[in-house]
Amino acid sequence: MSLRIVFMGTPDFSVPTLRLLVEAGHQIVAVYTQPPRPGGRRGLDLQKSPVHQAAELLGLPVFTPINFKDPEERERFRGLRADVGVVVAYGLLLPEAILTGTRYGCYNGHASLLPRWRGAAPIQRAILAGDTKTGMMIMKMDKGLDTGDVALTREVEIGPNMTAGELHDRLMYIGAKAMAEAMVKLEMNDLPLTPQPAEGVLYAAKIDKAETRIDFSRDAKDVHNHIRGLAPFPGAWFELDSNGKTERVKVLGSELATGEGTAGTLLTDDLVVACGAGAVSLTKLQKAGGKPLAAADFLRGTPLATGTRLT
DSSP: OOOEEEEEEOSGGGHHHHHHHHHTTOEEEEEEOOOOEEESSSSOEEEOOHHHHHHHHTTOOEEOOSOSOSHHHHHHHHHTOOSEEEEESOOSOOOHHHHTSSSSOEEEEESSOTTTTEESOHHHHHHHTTOSEEEEEEEEOOSSSSOSOEEEEEEEEOOTTOOHHHHHHHHHHHHHHHHHHHHHHHHTTOOOOBOOOSSOOOEEOOOOGGGOBOOTTSBHHHHHHHHHHTTTTTOEEEEEEETTEEEEEEEEEEEEEOOOOSTTBBSSTTOEEEOSBSEEEEEEEEETTSOOEEHHHHHHHSOOOTTOBOO
């Protein structure tokens, strides 16, 4: 037995779920993804999304509407006669006509423990807030923003130095397996749904550029969470005065350290920085246009003495 599935997703995070559903023998009648965007070195080339590329390699039909306002687009969706829609990080809000345009509705793979961190950036927000656990939830979609009933939950511990990139990759595969399991249960009419609690709702707003500069006057734990919550993208950063020039340096890894001093000042010659309270050790850095480097390698090209101020 297999389901007729419309798959809807866009970034790398979505690809393992698409592949696993194909491997499970389901019939993917269409793949919806966001339209190609300008990319390349000069931003002149149109680049297909990771899901678009994966779908083409799998020989699946791909559609890239800007939205679903066009009645013809909605009718095309209904004409696919799908059993279910599977949505993983698609990036478009789905109107009622799409949510109800399949036999069983649409199921979403969301990277948080709902109702905590509804919205666009649940992985980053969980780490920024210092959460020690998160997870993947398979949810039946409704008209609200991540408000639907929950079908499956898979919890994941967040390690003390885990970055958003590392958590992203772990959840990506856990979510794929959870969705595949949910589709088996759905096919067997054995997928119970549980309403989300009314308490504990938090929204994971998209990361704004204004949030990315490191404020070393904050507590060391907050600085550490800020760095790892934005690593590797968009990356938390500080500015460094070097040979009369101001350089921006991203920090892609850190650890809590011991020490006290003026906030933003290097306490050692191996990149331990004083914070408002406590200190952090910067373990991975990247200059603009350069490669990510471990602290020791970074210091070989940019020696920094104790007492240097990072702003």
